[in-house]
Amino acid sequence: MRAPQWLSWWLAGAILGAVLLGLALRTSLVVPFGVIALAVLALRSPERAAFGGGAIVLSGGAFVYMLRDAVERCAEFDRVSRPNGGCTTSGVEEQLIAMGLYLLVGIGLTGYAALRARPVFA
Numbered sequence: 818m819r820a821p822q823w824l825s826w827w828l829a830g831a832i833l834g835a836v837l838l839g840l841a842l843r844t845s846l847v848v849p850f851g852v853i854a855l856a857v858l859a860l861r862s863p864e865r866a867a868f869g870g871g872a873i874v875l876s877g878g879a880f881v882y883m884l885r886d887a888v889e890r891c892a893e894f895d896r897v898s899r900p901n902g903g904c905t906t907s908g909v910e911e912q913l914i915a916m917g918l919y920l921l922v923g924i925g926l927t928g929y930a931a932l933r934a935r936p937v938f939a
Contacts, residue, residue: 830871873923
């Protein structure tokens, strides 16, 4: 039995999203090219929703993890250096809401692709 076609497109989107996110964390030059590449591939793929959903779910999850990690590092720094200074983070709630909505879009696209998938008989 074969995996559904939407699942392979979802994995392709997740892999490309991970590669582009890894490159974007090292240099900002890749961001415009990465966005264009993702958009072109998402528009040209037969399973657009699955491809886009994979890229969005992976990058959204990574963004939420990085935000959580930054808040924890700041809290640890604040505990260690209490008398001499500290670390404050601002806008965490707003960032978490934005990232959560971004992640929900990816989950919605994934669900749409899975429900819309045509059965494959091998």
